[in-house]
Amino acid sequence: MIGIVVVSHSRALADAAVGLASEMVAEGDRPVIAVAAGLDETTFGTDAAAVAEAIEVADSADGVLVLLDLGSAVLSAEMALEFVDPEVAGRVKLSSAPLVEGLVAAVVTASTGASLDAVLTEASRGLAGKQNHLGDAVAPESVVAEGNSFAEVVVRNEHGLHARPAAKVVGVAQSFQAQVALTNLTTGNGPVDAGSLSMVATLNAQQGHRLRISASGPEADAAVAALGALADRGFDDVPTPASAARPVGKGGSGLDVAVGPAIVADQDVDLSEYRPGDVDVERQRAKDGMRAAEEQLTALRDETAKTVGAAEASIFDAQLALLGDVMVQDAVFRAITQGEDKSAPDAWKAALDAVAADFEQLDDPYQRERAQDVRSVRDRVLRALVGQDAAGSGAAADDGAQSAGGVLVVRELDAATAAGVDAERVVGIAVRAAGTTGHGAIVARSRGIPLMTGIGDVAVPAGALVGFDARAQEFVVDPADGGERLRGVVRERAGERDAALVEAEQPAVTLDGRTITVLANVGSVQDAMDARGADGSGLVRTEVLFGEWRVAPTVEEQVGAFRAIAAAFGGKPITIRTWDIGGDKPLAFLPQEREANPFLGERGIRVFRRRPELLRDQLKAICQVAAETPVQVMFPMITTAEEVAWARTELAALKPPPGLKVGIMVEVPAAALRIATLAEGLDFVSIGTNDLTQYTTASDRGNSQVAVLADGLDPAVLQLIDRVVRGVPDGVEVAVCGDLASDPAAAVVLAGLGVHELSAVGPQVPTIKARLRQTNLEDAATLAAAALTLPSASAVRDQL
Known part of the structure; x- marks a missing residue:
């Protein structure tokens, strides 16, 4: 096998290029790669003597290929051939191939035992892929x-x-x-x-x-x-499927109260106190900031590899590579040298903001999201330059720098942040924007992370003691008692939770002997495994289960995910909702045209009238699993009887097993008002209170300006739920799977209205069951009847 020598002006660049190329082949198949780069670890330059030594290290009877970066690297390599034995020099070839791309190609080709000429040819083609992609190929x-x-x-x-x-x-x-x-x-x-x-x-x-x-x-x-x-x-190279991947870490406390130091992730790094020096000073500071960030990232990578896994640790390798990018560094140092009064922070910020902007223009959603990584690197360097400690500076929640026991403060909470936050270190999340039914809020509550939304623009210094009681809608900064009152509330509610957990597996039987089924909403296998005490799943969110897939899952892949969820529930019934996309719920493998008002556009079942093949594959998977374990299927965003008939015809064509129960979601006021017609011949209906609330109150649940209106306890919403319960044909069960079912007080009202099943977020199931066991349904019915007559949601909450 041939040997390879890398000659570069930069030791860091050469080491990074070798590291990248080495990842392409198994360790036992790699050729010998020797490096002659830099005059020392940090000084740019090349040395002919060092190149000669590297050639001798890499020497092989099959030959040696030398790859170079530019300028004096070529001269040094040519001079080095005069230093080595003529026989060795005779089997060395210098290549004009691009250093990084050529090295990757050379290592892979050499690993197959190819000849020196073949490796040289392949290295020379290193730019072909990039040229072809960008349209300037000559191929x-x-x-x-x-x-x-x-x-x-x-x-x-x-x-x-x-x-x-x-x-x-x-x-x-x-x-x-x-x-x-x-x-x-x-x-x-x-x-x-x-x-x-x-x-x-x-x-x-x-x-x-x-x-x-x-x-x-x-x-x-x-x-x-x-x-x-x-x-x-x-x-x-297959990533773990989203159905079983990213098992979010250990869940949170499951409470609605939290207290701890603030981890502020909604502010830019404060550069106002930075005092720039002359050009030489700023260049040195720029290097020092870069090295400090590299040390932090290296430590994070190593710790993540040990405690989480190599795949997660590779995120920090990518960030390290960005810091080592010669073009980025060149932009930074050129700006300091040539710009007027250009400071190191300004130069780093401008250079990395430009890179982030480039990423955000890409067509590939995955690549666009890399802009977030760039900004993370930018803020890390800026914090180093102004002397902020990464651990207490308000670093982003996912960069490994959050304080143990802290409360994360964010402008808005997206589902990705809610899914990725370390619930063992973050005791709660406070969101400035209002609204409790966005997907980020739903995911956070599903993981049992205490959450309060709508805290507004209150000033929250990083590291300050903060606390909240979401039940009382209270958020405090630097409480006078040092947080003791809130800690007492935490202990009290933790005691209630623990008591509920003891009896979690027992049925929810009311004081007057009525049993209410309490199930769990799930979006992953992990959710199902964490749902203690649930009588099954009242909602399997398939658009979340496969939300990260960029091609539609096959029937077999869906069957595997559904089986895993059913197994996690020990054979208890699961209710699978068919693809529910549109509005604020996109699917990567099913791009939709831009709509002026997507919440009133193609959503749920409406999408699949155009793309029935995707729905048919899902129904096939559901039928297969239903032949093995108790399964129900329900169709989302139903408005008309014709839609119900179409969906049932699609299902009937697959000859479903006899035990498969069929239902629909009631999320549209029109569906609630004509429920007797829509539910004819069905086994159940399930009320999705999140969408029913926003459509009834005409308030976008993701718009913080009007989200306060989107309260599921609004009497108008309760009146529609009451109409559904009273209007369904005999024998049709009524469930609620929206977020309202996760509120213990609201659960009592829903039971009083006559709802048969409640499906809540997993961590709330034991608490819901405990509350129902303390409830007399006659009293609950009286409470619910009174709620229907009240003027507002706040009046209903006061009554509760």
Whole structure:
């Protein structure tokens, strides 16, 4: 196997490039790679003597390939050949290939045992993939003839054939006595040589693209079969499916009260006290800030690798690579040197803001989200430059810097933040914007994280003691008693919760002997596993379960996820809601056209009148699981009887098993008003109070300006629920699966209205059951009847 030498002006750049290239192949298959870079760890430059030593280290009878960056690196390498033994120099070749791309291609090709000339050729093609993608390729030579053995595959891994899976393809293709070609049938690119990493990159094969594999030669059939098997495995690069992935960490306390130091994640780094020096001072400060950030990120990466996993730790490798990007550094130092009164913070901020802006312009949603990583790096460097401690500075909640026992303060709470926050270190989340029914709020409560919304613009210094009682709508900063009163409330409610947990598995039987079924809303297998005491699931949110998938899950993949949820509930009934998208619930694999008012546009069942094949696949999966375990299916966003008839016809065509119960969601006032017609022939209806509330009160639940109106205890909403309970045909069960069912006091009102089942967020199930056991249904009915006559939601809450 040939050896490889990397010559660069920067030690950090060379080490990073070698690290990247080495990841492409297994350790035992890597060629020897020697580095001659920098005059020392931090000083830029090249040294011919160091290059000569590196050539001797990498020397092999098969030859040595030298890759270089620019300028004096070429001169140093040429001079180095005069220092080494002439026999060694005779088997060395210098390459003009791009350093990073060429090195990756060279390492992958060399790992297959290819000759020096073959590796040199492949390295020289290093830019082909990028040029092809950007439209400035000159690549007629990349096209090869197809063979006579064929197979078609679909690229299923999330980020397509990027470098690592492409390297897998090359390794497999070159292991057979065959000439293998790949064609991207989706884009028309190719055919290209499957044994060339650079040529595979020109295919620009993304998730969901179809590829044709063809081969000729003695082992053509075997090569095609092996590559087909590799594709079936996601090119050995498949992320864990969203249905079972990202098991959010341990849940929170499950309370509605919290107290602790503020982790403020809604403020920019304060640069007002920074005093710039002259150019030399600012250049040195820029380097020092960069090194401090590198040290922090390295520590975070290593700790994350030990405590969480290598995949999560790789986030920090990407951030380290950004800090080491020569172009970013060049922009920073050029701005300091050439700009007027340009300080180190200003230069770093401008350079990284420009990178973030570039990411935000990309078409790929995954790549657009990388702008958040860039801003995280930016703020880390800025904090270092102004002397702020990362642990107490208001660092973003997901960068590993939050204080133990802190309360996270954010402007708005999105679902991703709510899912990713470390619930063992963050005791609560305070949101400036109003609104309790957004998906971030729902996810946080599902994880049992105490949450209060609508705290407004109150000043919250980072690290200040803060506390809240969401039940009393109270938020305090630096309480005079040091937080003792709120800590007492925490202890009191924790005691109530613990008592409820003791009897969590017992049924919710009211004082007058009526049993109310209490189920859990789930969006992941982990939610199902965490739902203590639930009588099953009253709502499986399939759009959350598969929300991160960029291609539609197959029937088999959906069956696997549904089985896992059913197993987590121990065979208790689960209610699967079919795809519910639109409004504020997008699906990556089903992009929708922009709508002027998406909440009044194509949502829920309406979308799938146009795309019935996606609904049919889901119904097939549901039918398979229903043949094995108790399952109910319900269709969302129903408005008309014709929609119900269409959905039932689609299901009937699949010959569902006899035990499968069928229902609809009641989320639209029109559905509540005509429930007798819509529910005819159904087994159940489930009221989604989140949407029913926003449509009844004409208040967008995600708009903080009007979210206070979107209160599920508004008497108008309760009157519609009452109408549904009274209006369904005999034998049709009525459930509530909206957020209102997670409020213990509201649960009593719903039971008093005659609701048969309540489906709450998992952490609230034991508390809901405990409250119902203390309830007499006759008294609850009297309370509910009075609530229907009150003038406002606040009046209902006062009564409760």
